[in-house]
Amino acid sequence: MSASRARWLPLAAFGGILALLAAGVWLSRDPDRDALPSPLIGKPAPAFDLPVLGDPERRVTQADLRGAPYLLNVWGSWCPGCREEHAVVAAFANTQRVRVIGFNWKDEPGDATRWLAQFGDPYALVLADYDGRAAIEWGIYGAPETFLVDAAGTVVWKHVGPMTDATIREQLLPQVERLEAR
Amino acid sequence: MLPELGQIALLLALVAAVLQTVLPLLGAQRGLAPWMAAARPAAYAQWALTFIAWAILTAAFVQQDFSVRYVAENSNSLLPMVYRFTAVWGGHEGSLLLWVFVLACWNAAVAWFSRSLPDVVLARVLGVMGAVCLGFLAFLIFTSNPFERILPMPLEGRDLNPLLQDPGMIVHPPMLYIGYSGFMVPFAFAIAALLDGKVDAHWLRWTRPWTNVSWAFLTIGIALGSWWAYYELGWGGWWFWDPVENASFMPWLAGAALIHSQAVTEKRGSFHGWTLLLAIATFSLSLLGAFLVRSGVLTSVHSFAADPTRGLFILVFLGLVVGGSLLLYALRAPDGRDGKPFAATSRETLLLANNLLLVAACAMVLLGTLYPLLADALNLGKISVGPPYFGLLFLLLMTPLVLLLPFGPLTRWQNEDVSRPLRMLLPWAVLALIAATLAFFTAPQGPWKVAMGVAGAVWVAGGTARFVWTRLRAPGGRMGAEMTGMVLGHLGISVFLIGALLVEGLNVQREVALLPGQSLTIGRDAFVLDGVLHHVGPNYESDRGTVRMLQGDRLVATLHPEKRTYASGGQVMTETAIRPGVSRDVYVALGEPLGGGAWAVRVHIKPFVRWVWAGAFLMALGGFVTATDRRFRRPRRERTA
Numbered sequence: 136m137s138a139s140r141a142r143w144l145p146l147a148a149f150g151g152i153l154a155l156l157a158a159g160v161w162l163s164r165d166p167d168r169d170a171l172p173s174p175l176i177g178k179p180a181p182a183f184d185l186p187v188l189g190d191p192e193r194r195v196t197q198a199d200l201r202g203a204p205y206l207l208n209v210w211g212s213w214c215p216g217c218r219e220e221h222a223v224v225a226a227f228a229n230t231q232r233v234r235v236i237g238f239n240w241k242d243e244p245g246d247a248t249r250w251l252a253q254f255g256d257p258y259a260l261v262l263a264d265y266d267g268r269a270a271i272e273w274g275i276y277g278a279p280e281t282f283l284v285d286a287a288g289t290v291v292w293k294h295v296g297p298m299t300d301a302t303i304r305e306q307l308l309p310q311v312e313r314l315e316a317r
Numbered sequence: 318m319l320p321e322l323g324q325i326a327l328l329l330a331l332v333a334a335v336l337q338t339v340l341p342l343l344g345a346q347r348g349l350a351p352w353m354a355a356a357r358p359a360a361y362a363q364w365a366l367t368f369i370a371w372a373i374l375t376a377a378f379v380q381q382d383f384s385v386r387y388v389a390e391n392s393n394s395l396l397p398m399v400y401r402f403t404a405v406w407g408g409h410e411g412s413l414l415l416w417v418f419v420l421a422c423w424n425a426a427v428a429w430f431s432r433s434l435p436d437v438v439l440a441r442v443l444g445v446m447g448a449v450c451l452g453f454l455a456f457l458i459f460t461s462n463p464f465e466r467i468l469p470m471p472l473e474g475r476d477l478n479p480l481l482q483d484p485g486m487i488v489h490p491p492m493l494y495i496g497y498s499g500f501m502v503p504f505a506f507a508i509a510a511l512l513d514g515k516v517d518a519h520w521l522r523w524t525r526p527w528t529n530v531s532w533a534f535l536t537i538g539i540a541l542g543s544w545w546a547y548y549e550l551g552w553g554g555w556w557f558w559d560p561v562e563n564a565s566f567m568p569w570l571a572g573a574a575l576i577h578s579q580a581v582t583e584k585r586g587s588f589h590g591w592t593l594l595l596a597i598a599t600f601s602l603s604l605l606g607a608f609l610v611r612s613g614v615l616t617s618v619h620s621f622a623a624d625p626t627r628g629l630f631i632l633v634f635l636g637l638v639v640g641g642s643l644l645l646y647a648l649r650a651p652d653g654r655d656g657k658p659f660a661a662t663s664r665e666t667l668l669l670a671n672n673l674l675l676v677a678a679c680a681m682v683l684l685g686t687l688y689p690l691l692a693d694a695l696n697l698g699k700i701s702v703g704p705p706y707f708g709l710l711f712l713l714l715m716t717p718l719v720l721l722l723p724f725g726p727l728t729r730w731q732n733e734d735v736s737r738p739l740r741m742l743l744p745w746a747v748l749a750l751i752a753a754t755l756a757f758f759t760a761p762q763g764p765w766k767v768a769m770g771v772a773g774a775v776w777v778a779g780g781t782a783r784f785v786w787t788r789l790r791a792p793g794g795r796m797g798a799e800m801t802g803m804v805l806g807h808l809g810i811s812v813f814l815i816g817a818l819l820v821e822g823l824n825v826q827r828e829v830a831l832l833p834g835q836s837l838t839i840g841r842d843a844f845v846l847d848g849v850l851h852h853v854g855p856n857y858e859s860d861r862g863t864v865r866m867l868q869g870d871r872l873v874a875t876l877h878p879e880k881r882t883y884a885s886g887g888q889v890m891t892e893t894a895i896r897p898g899v900s901r902d903v904y905v906a907l908g909e910p911l912g913g914g915a916w917a918v919r920v921h922i923k924p925f926v927r928w929v930w931a932g933a934f935l936m937a938l939g940g941f942v943t944a945t946d947r948r949f950r951r952p953r954r955e956r957t958a
Binding site: 277 | 500556557559594599600605608612629632635636639640643644646650652683687690691692693694702705824849919958
């Protein structure tokens with residue numbers, strides 16, 4: 136009985152993959168979608184204590200970043216989506232409205248440094264989460280992801296996936312304006 | 318006029334494919350010999366017609382007929398002659414035409430070399446292959462016509478993507494397509510066996526060389542792609558777990574499993590159902606790869622232009638071919654009670670473990686490749702799964718495979734006393750551990766990776782050598798081609814382990830700003846930037862650096878890294894200068910000009926990186942050698958001992 140049922144497993148598995156691929160074809164027609172809200176929003180930023188990329192002696196905690204809002208941008212040199220959004224992040228950082236902190240996730244320090252040298256380093260500071268432990272606290276499951284944290288250390292906004300100019304204009308800037316108005 | 322002839326040739330090939338599908342399959346079902354006999358001529362006709370189409374497209378490139386859209390988009394008048402030939406497969410439409418042609422070649426080869434097969438079997442096999450060719454031809458003709466004209470005709474073409482103007486790129490895609498397409502042969506045999514309701518050891522033996530050769534070509538294709546990425550992308554890595562690389566790696570892993578399971582089924586009559594399923598899966602993964610690369614569903618560095626219509630077409634094709642095959646499998650698969658029984662400690666068990674590990678690795682790559690799509694489909698956003706996931710899991714799955722590998726050939730079929738192979742291999746295990754300990758303490762950096770690489774390589778090479786020795790010493794002992802091929806393949810793994818793990822562990826990279834005359838010292842080597850001069854090539858201009866590599870006062874090499882700007886698009890390409898060596902590559906790339914005459918210069922020392930590709934070529938050689946075994950060509954069924 137079970138042996139004859141097992142024969143249908145490959146077909147069932149393939150059915151699942153096919154449905155996924157069909158969804159992929161469907162999605163590729165309409166590339167712009169919004170991200171899900173994170174359970175972190177409205178909550179204090181998770182605690183961390185991480186070394187700074189390129190200066191491992193220096194460690195930074197969530198408390199050190201309080202006092203002014205910051206944008207935490209999760210990236211890795213291995214991540215094509217990060218390369219895609221990098222120019223957008225850099226352009227936003229150039230406006231100097233909010234500090235942009237890099238969060239280098241599961242990366243080799245050498246690769247990360249080289250990546251920044253090649254594509255430009257817009258970050259005020261890059262935290263290196265080498266083993267990905269701090270990322271778990273933040274609920275990070277992929278790169279790129281971006282968080283906006285206010286001066287009191289509360290997460291106010293989150294974006295999953297590469298940011299575009301439209302993301303900045305339509306989502307991030309209104310949030311930043313609200314923080315500035317406080 | 319000629320391009321229209323090419324189009325007509327493709328349409329006629331489509332007709333031939335329809336005939337090759339319908340007539341033999343119906344004929345085999347109803348026992349009509351003349352219908353079955355149509356298979357061979359149809360296969361030859363399809364080959365001739367796709368060859369004509371391909372030759373005509375090549376002629377359009379050579380004559381620079383920019384009225385053909387594909388030619389105008391993928392070449393221009395400055396393109397050197399060699400690249401006019403290879404530009405044929407520089408874009409989506411042409412590379413698909415090449416693929417269709419390669420399929421037709423396999424198709425004709427099966428028709429030609431199949432004298433020893435019963436008519437009904439051959440009719441079914443060619444019928445299934447005809448259906449596959451039909452799908453690809455329809456895809457080419459209806460969604461990706463390479464002969465489409467543009468009016469008015471442009472005076473100048475765009476250019477072949479500069480990344481593809483390179484000798485490595487001339488051979489890489491054809492090798493891959495030969496590999497992918499070749500898996501159509503075991504697939505067609507699996508379907509024919511399921512239609513027929515029985516798996517005959519004789520046909521299975523007949524397909525084994527085809528699987529081995531296809532897998533060997535795929536191995537070469539992947540290795541060339543990796544080598545090309547290494548020197549052309551200017552990034553220094555040799556494997557990136559990019560979706561397109563994964564698309565070729567999945568059928569490779571499944572194919573490696575298939576090679577082993579086919580051997581068990583042929584020799585012992587075990588794993589019938591599993592071998593059929595693997596044959597279906599290997600070809601299905603090749604099709605899935607085509608879908609992932611050409612539908613634009615996944616973002617990747619080397620994706621073709623995204624087009625939902627194409628995506629939908631391949632999706633439907635994939636659903637029909639794979640869904641239909643798996644349905645047939647579910648309905649007709651043998652129940653697996655037909656093989657000779659075997660004990661828990663036997664070669665069968667080890668080969669089963671080999672298959673499970675390879676298939677698990679393949680599933681892991683599939684999951685990682687599709688996960689971003691899943692996240693996207695569930696509206697979780699666009700994310701990348703990178704080396705952190707693939708590297709770790711692949712290492713975890715391949716470690717037991719490497720540990721078990723030397724046991725396989727030394728263990729007897731059916732039943733084995735564990736202590737016998739253990740005793741044979743113990744000295745090699747000790748030697749591997751000693752070598753690993755030495756490597757661990759002498760490695761200047763990355764001791765774990767280095768030690769693992771050395772241990773794995775010594776263990777696999779030693780265990781394989783032990784097998785050869787045992788074999789030759791046995792009374793009447795000799796090595797057939799099949800066995801020699803296996804030994805070469807396994808030695809390839811040993812060589813690959815050295816390359817992959819040592820370069821990961823010992824790699825040194827430095828990026829510095831140098832003024833002309835300044836130098837950078839890494840270990841015993843000094844690198845002096847003599848200067849950067851402007852240089853004009855046939856269809857590009859470049860900044861060409863001269864870097865002298867010195868050891869003490871001795872000049873070791875003069876290297877010329879370049880940054881090229883192609884005349885057509887202004888795209889800047891990094892041409893790295895590499896001094897290759899058996900024990901290390903020295904890799905110099907020119908970065909950005911930093912003002913004041915200074916240049917960013919990147920120097921990598923990559924120990925043993927060549928061994929990665931040397932190992933892959935040894936594995937491929939093993940596949941080719943295995944395929945030449947005389948046993949596979951013997952027409953009569955014979956008893957296995």
